[in-house]
Amino acid sequence: RKEVExxxxxxxxxxxxxxxxxxxxxxxxSQSFFWYRQDCRKEPKLLMSVYSSGNEDGRFTAQxxxxxxxxxxxxxxxxxxxSATYLCVVNRQAGTALIFGKGTTLSVSS
Amino acid sequence: xxxxxxxxxxxxxRTGEKVFLECVQDxxHENMFWYRQDPGLGLRxxxxxxxxxxxxxxxIPEGYSVSREKKERFSLILESASTNQTSMYLCASRRDRAxxxxxxxxxxxxxxxx
Numbered sequence: 052r053k054e055v056e057x058x059x060x061x062x063x064x065x066x067x068x069x070x071x072x073x074x075x076x077x078x079x080x081s082q083s084f085f086w087y088r089q090d091c092r093k094e095p096k097l098l099m100s101v102y103s104s105g106n107e108d109g110r111f112t113a114q115x116x117x118x119x120x121x122x123x124x125x126x127x128x129x130x131x132x133x134s135a136t137y138l139c140v141v142n143r144q145a146g147t148a149l150i151f152g153k154g155t156t157l158s159v160s161s
Numbered sequence: 162x163x164x165x166x167x168x169x170x171x172x173x174x175r176t177g178e179k180v181f182l183e184c185v186q187d188x189x190h191e192n193m194f195w196y197r198q199d200p201g202l203g204l205r206x207x208x209x210x211x212x213x214x215x216x217x218x219x220x221i222p223e224g225y226s227v228s229r230e231k232k233e234r235f236s237l238i239l240e241s242a243s244t245n246q247t248s249m250y251l252c253a254s255r256r257d258r259a260x261x262x263x264x265x266x267x268x269x270x271x272x273x274x275x
Contacts, residue, residue: 094251
């Protein structure tokens with residue numbers, strides 16, 4: 052089993068749609084969780100961290116379920132500018148590097 | 162502003178050559194990383210470093226080595242380049258070993274080995 056697994060996508064949605072991405076991780080010792088965004092031919096950039104209590108940043112909501120080892124990202128009212136690849140990222144444990152899922156591609160059309 | 166700079170955007174090398182990819186960060190970060198990114202495989206960790214002269218293998222270290230002689234600079238070395246090392250290489254840095262800190266990436270080096 053891969054350490055971080057994501058929906059393969061691609062997700063093709065119209066503007067204004069709500070879309071959800073899922074991610075599972077295999078290492079129960081994982082301590083920190085993130086969603087990164089990567090635009091075409093660009094480097095990944097942090098979108099948001101994911102906390103056990105769930106957290107929201109504008110149209111984006113991230114959830115973490117430690118018992119199920121599951122992370123989600125919800126995007127409401129999708130914009131054309133949301134088109135990108137979304138990377139689920141896990142920090143195994145203190146002092147080790149970030150491990151990336153393969154990413155899910157989102158394409159928002161008008 | 163946070164800055165991670167990779168020495169080349171595009172590089173073409175011949176099979177068997179020794180290749181150096183350089184990465185410099187100006188944020189005084191302790192941690193630095195090298196990843197490669199390939200279609201369908203995502204970002205895979207090659208090596209990382211906690212501090213000067215410290216290094217640890219990631220998930221795919223074979224055929225690579227690293228050097229960190231100064232805190233701000235982390236070099237990836239391909240000892241004898243092979244065609245299967247054609248890839249996008251991404252360097253990243255991170256403030257410390259604590260949980261939850263953000264990693265910042267360089268713009269990437271697209272290496273082609275012919």
